[in-house]
Amino acid sequence: xxxxxxxxxxxxxxxxxxxxxxxxxxxxxxxxxxxxxxxxxxxxxxxxxxxxxxxxxxxxxxxxxxxxxxxxxxxxxxxxxxxxxxxxxxxxxxxxxxxxxxxxxxxxxxxxxxxxxxx
Amino acid sequence: xxxxxxxxxxxxxxxxxxxxxxxxxxxxxxxxxxxxxxxxxxxxxxxxxxxxxxxxxxxxxxxxxxxxxxxxxxxxxxxxxxxxxxxxxxxxxxxxxxxxxxxxxxxxxxxxxxx
Numbered sequence: 001x002x003x004x005x006x007x008x009x010x011x012x013x014x015x016x017x018x019x020x021x022x023x024x025x026x027x028x029x030x031x032x033x034x035x036x037x038x039x040x041x042x043x044x045x046x047x048x049x050x051x052x053x054x055x056x057x058x059x060x061x062x063x064x065x066x067x068x069x070x071x072x073x074x075x076x077x078x079x080x081x082x083x084x085x086x087x088x089x090x091x092x093x094x095x096x097x098x099x100x101x102x103x104x105x106x107x108x109x110x111x112x113x114x115x116x117x118x119x
Numbered sequence: 120x121x122x123x124x125x126x127x128x129x130x131x132x133x134x135x136x137x138x139x140x141x142x143x144x145x146x147x148x149x150x151x152x153x154x155x156x157x158x159x160x161x162x163x164x165x166x167x168x169x170x171x172x173x174x175x176x177x178x179x180x181x182x183x184x185x186x187x188x189x190x191x192x193x194x195x196x197x198x199x200x201x202x203x204x205x206x207x208x209x210x211x212x213x214x215x216x217x218x219x220x221x222x223x224x225x226x227x228x229x230x231x232x233x234x
Contacts, residue, residue, distance in 0.1 A: 032220075033220040035222065037225070042227060043207055043209075043227055043228040043230070044225055044226065044227040044228065045209060045211075045225035046225075047222055047223075047224060047225075050222050052220075095220040096220070097220065106164055106167075106175070107164065107223060109161045109162040110161065111160075112161070
């Protein structure tokens with residue numbers, strides 16, 4: 001069974017501070033995919049990043065960066081120099097290999113971490 | 120219109136009503152999904168359609184009835200709902216290239232309140 005744990009329920013920071021969101025996953029698959037989505041108050045889930053299990057390179061996109069550590073089954077997300085517009089719920093998600101009976105097309109989401117950035 | 124759209128954005132219905140949620144994707148994708156997001160709960164996958172065929176029904180009560188007439192449209196027909204069905208219903212779509220797990224793109228959701 002697949003499981004995603006986001007232990008941080010809510011993180012509050014002041015603008016310009018860095019914030020790191022933890023994501024720990026469990027899977028028996030050797031091929032899998034990890035995702036981060038942002039859900040602002042409007043409700044829409046906005047796709048941020050997708051990584052496959054064979055690509056452990058860390059990635060940076062503007063103020064966002066991701067640290068994939070297969071050895072610890074973690075895929076953490078850092079927002080550098082946070083801004084008020086970063087206030088949202090952030091979800092980490094896991095998907096199994098394609099075209100298998102149990103996990104194809106299924107995104108297993110974590111519970112989400114609410115990030116509150118105050119001016 | 121671009122991306123994934125959902126209508127209505129808000130819906131209030133009584134337990135005896137029948138209503139439908141509509142989702143449309145403008146991305147040329149072949150797979151579509153319904154998710155339920157309740158307060159204090161993780162997102163729950165409800166249904167998956169791939170090339171108009173239902174490939175997943177995640178033990179959803181029969182008062183929720185999905186319909187996928189083509190790869191671009193997905194409906195969720197609702198009847199005799201319960202107050203605990205009040206939630207944000209999210210639609211998503213993905214390419215489905217068969218050999219990799221494609222990214223799912225989500226619509227803005229329908230906020231449903233059952234009185």
